Amino acid sequence: MTVRSLLAVAAAAVALALPAGGAHAQSAEAVGAAVEGVTPRVVAWRRDLHAHPELGFAETRTAAVVADHLRSLGLEVRTEVGKTGVVGILRGARPGRTVALRADMDALPVLEATGLPFASTATGTYMGNTVPVAHACGHDAHVAMLMGAAEVLAGMKDQMAGTVVFIFQPAEEGAPSGEPKGGAALMIEEGALADPRPDAIFGLHVVPGAPGTLWYRPRGFMAASDRVDITLNGRQTHGAWPWKGVDVIAASADVVQTINSLTARTIDPTTTPTVFTIATLDAGVRYNIIPDRAVLSGTLRTFDIAQRDDLVRRAGIAVGNVAENYGATAEFGVRQNAALVFNDEALSAWLAPVLEEAAGAGKVNAGAPATTVAEDFSYLSQEVPGVFYHLGASADGVDPATSPPNHSPAFDVNEAVLPVGVRAHVLTALRFLERP
Structure with a gap:
């Protein structure tokens, strides 16, 4: 379906969904005026959260800031949903449908290099080590925008028919070491969508993107992510x-080349x-000793479940064969961090004019x-129909192609886009909620 036809379908859907008249x-x-009024606080929240980042399942300060704000608005608030997750419920003056909005709260083990006056100097514990922590993925902005x-x-609830559920999720960046599930899956298990x-x-x-632009696609939008060990x-x-001896360093080099060849030479890039x-x-402790153990890890990103399963199967066999060639043995494990972000087709069509x-x-x-x-939003949208979209947040006058990407020490959010979000x-x- 072309963008033009998608927008046409969406416009018709919205026309049918309007109230009488x-x-x-x-x-x-009216919404724009209300958003303009709250924008200074959104900016202040973003800067405060940026200066006080917390790693996954350690977002205690962030969760407290969120919960206190939601309570001040008169919302029903549940805390510790998925360890540090927060759920706020806003009920309109009349019964109706229920819609959920989600923001993620966790930061990354990154040493910030933005030079911002509110740059992070925080540290946290990651993999048993003390590490610098920074909001290098923009979750500070996500939390601030959803608080706004x-x-x-809340100021419009007397005119609302229906309910809004606000989900502030921990550990989007994946389950920390020793945790079997990340934030979305754990929040679902503990009733965030019930x-x-x-x-x-x-x-x-x-x-990174033109400031204030929004984009997405129906069906598969963001890849499924697997961790490979x-x-x-x-x-x-x-x-x-x-x-x-048995040289695991040489074997490791062959494993890397084999993995690269599997995708470059056996997967048609035009299909998916x-x-x-x-x-x-990670291997070795001294320049003149070949160690007895090497540990490798990586990521697999796919858009087709059957193809992913076949690639995992073949990779396990190939790694085992490489190890055998050197007289070594191999252990091969895969754990999913996030499923495919699948945007519901009907909602995707309906959403376009709303975002405009x-x-x-x-x-x-x-x-x-x-x-x-x-994105582990994928688990939430597996439970109920959903759409996930991107907000361009590059600095004014900067080519998005040259903007520091998410997870970079220099990643920053253009605060002028916060009201758009x-x-x-x-x-x-x-x-x-206005839909029949």
Whole structure:
């Protein structure tokens, strides 16, 4: 389906969904004015959270800030849903449908290099080590925008029919070491989508892009993400006598090349994007000793379940064969960090004009290319229909292609886009509740 036809379908869907007389209960102008009023606080929240980042399942300060704000608005608030997750429930003056909005709260083990006056100097514990912590993925902005949306919507509850559920999720960046599940899966298990159960869920993510633009695609939008762990066991020997041991260093090099060849030479890149990267290799303690063990880890990004399963099967066999060639043994393990972000087709069509209300004409692309980054919002939208979209947040006048990417020490969010994100949240909730 082309972008033009998708927008046409969406416009028709919205026309059918309008209340009698074609008027919305809350106009875009009224929403814009309310968002303008809360924007200074959204900016302040973002800067405060940016200066005090916390790693996954350690977001205690962040969760307290969120919960205190939601309580001040008169919302029903549940805390410790999925360890540090927060759920806020806003009930309108009349019964109706239920819509959920989600933001993630965790930061990353990254040493910030933005030079911002509110840059992070925080540390945390990661893999048993003390590490610098920074909001290098923009979750500080996500939390601040959803807090702002909660304030705007709370001010309109007397005109609302239905319920809005605000989900502030921990550990989006994956389950910390020793934890079997990440934040979305654990929040679902502990009832974040129950009582009331949403009819739909929406979320957004800041990324490099033209400031204030929004984009997504129906069906597969963001890749499924698997963590791959490989351990090679050999026999230690002097670096001058490699034949007297089993060389896991040489075997590791062959494993990396084999993984690269599997995707480059056996997957058709025109049918579905696939990325298989070995990103860490830990082996050895001294320049002239070949160690007896090497540990590798990496990530697999896919958009097709059957293809992914086949690639995992073949990779396990190939790694075992490489190890056997050297006289070593291999352990091969895969754990999913996030499923495929699948945007509901009907909601994707309906959403386009709503986002244009928020961002402006020509600022929304409802047929964007798929992206190989991942998001555990996918687990939420497996439970209820949902749409996840991106918000361009590059600095003014900077080519997005040269903007520091998410997870970079220099990643930053253009604060001028924060009101766009708040409007998008508010209008998505309001327009969904207005649907018959």
